[in-house]
Amino acid sequence: MTLRSARLLVLLAATALAPPASAKDGFVLDDEVAICAGCHGEDGVPVDPEYPAIWGQQYFYIYTQLRDYAAGRRENEIMTGVAAEYDKDQAKQLAEHFAAQTWPAIPSQAQDGDEALANTAFTAAQCSACHGKWQGDSRIPRLAGQQAGYLSKTMHDFKTEVRMNAPDMSNIMKQYDEPTIEAMARYLSSLVLH
Ligand code: HEC
Ligand code: HEC
Numbered sequence: 001m002t003l004r005s006a007r008l009l010v011l012l013a014a015t016a017l018a019p020p021a022s023a024k025d026g027f028v029l030d031d032e033v034a035i036c037a038g039c040h041g042e043d044g045v046p047v048d049p050e051y052p053a054i055w056g057q058q059y060f061y062i063y064t065q066l067r068d069y070a071a072g073r074r075e076n077e078i079m080t081g082v083a084a085e086y087d088k089d090q091a092k093q094l095a096e097h098f099a100a101q102t103w104p105a106i107p108s109q110a111q112d113g114d115e116a117l118a119n120t121a122f123t124a125a126q127c128s129a130c131h132g133k134w135q136g137d138s139r140i141p142r143l144a145g146q147q148a149g150y151l152s153k154t155m156h157d158f159k160t161e162v163r164m165n166a167p168d169m170s171n172i173m174k175q176y177d178e179p180t181i182e183a184m185a186r187y188l189s190s191l192v193l194h
Contacts, residue, residue, distance in 0.1 A: 044104030049149030056103030
């Protein structure tokens with residue numbers, strides 16, 4: 001056996017023994033949270049209208065999204081790489097941290113006519129059967145007061161199946177044209193939970 005093939009064998013053996021999702025080395029929660037803050041905001045208000053608020057989002061929803069990005073069930077040029085760095089336990093710690101924060105105040109983007117158009121769509125698709133009053137619950141995300149730019153982008157991603165982790169949501173969004181999706185997104189951004 002040559003030295004080169006011996007090295008290759010050692011390498012293959014190491015790969016076979018590696019756990020399926022490797023933990024990020026030197027994981028310190030505060031340091032990771034500071035990385036997230038660069039986009040999701042120091043105070044919970046994201047730095048870009050197309051980035052979602054994650055402060056105060058549901059624990060189990062945050063956790064499943066991190067796992068879905070890491071596994072390729074949800075595709076995004078930024079978050080796929082970010083989420084792939086963490087194993088399950090680390091993803092749980094991040095989800096616990098963000099779920100425990102206070103939801104930020106995000107300026108409403110609603111325009112005249114959005115409420116009527118959105119409510120017609122909500123009734124037709126029976127959104128409330130799963131989303132209730134948009135407050136979120138476990139696997140169901142909070143949408144009340146979410147960023148309009150993000151909501152419209154992700155509903156479009158469901159429609160075009162860039163986001164593949166919720167087939168029900170894709171089927172629903174295929175029924176709506178872009179102006180309706182944008183009206184729903186702007187109206188949801190205006191909702192305040194009491
Ligand atoms: C470079 C910017 C950037 C960084 C850093 C970043 N994110 Fe994100 N995050 C985004 C963007 C953009 C999206 C929306 C992606 C999409 O449309 O699918 C997103 C989406 C998410 C979502 C899904 C939210 C939802 O409502 O579905 C979660 C959860 C999340 N990020 C958590 C994190 C955590 C935890 C960290 C730190 C470990 C982090 N992100 C770091 C930009 C970033
Ligand atoms: C059959 C149940 C069901 C119905 C009906 C439903 N949803 Fe959803 N929706 C979900 C689930 C579950 C998720 C979380 C999917 C995941 O884990 O990625 C979701 C996610 C979403 C998201 C993504 C939020 C985020 O933070 O990324 C939006 C936006 C959304 N729904 C809007 C709507 C609207 C608007 C309607 C009605 C027109 C609707 N949904 C009807 C179950 C439903």
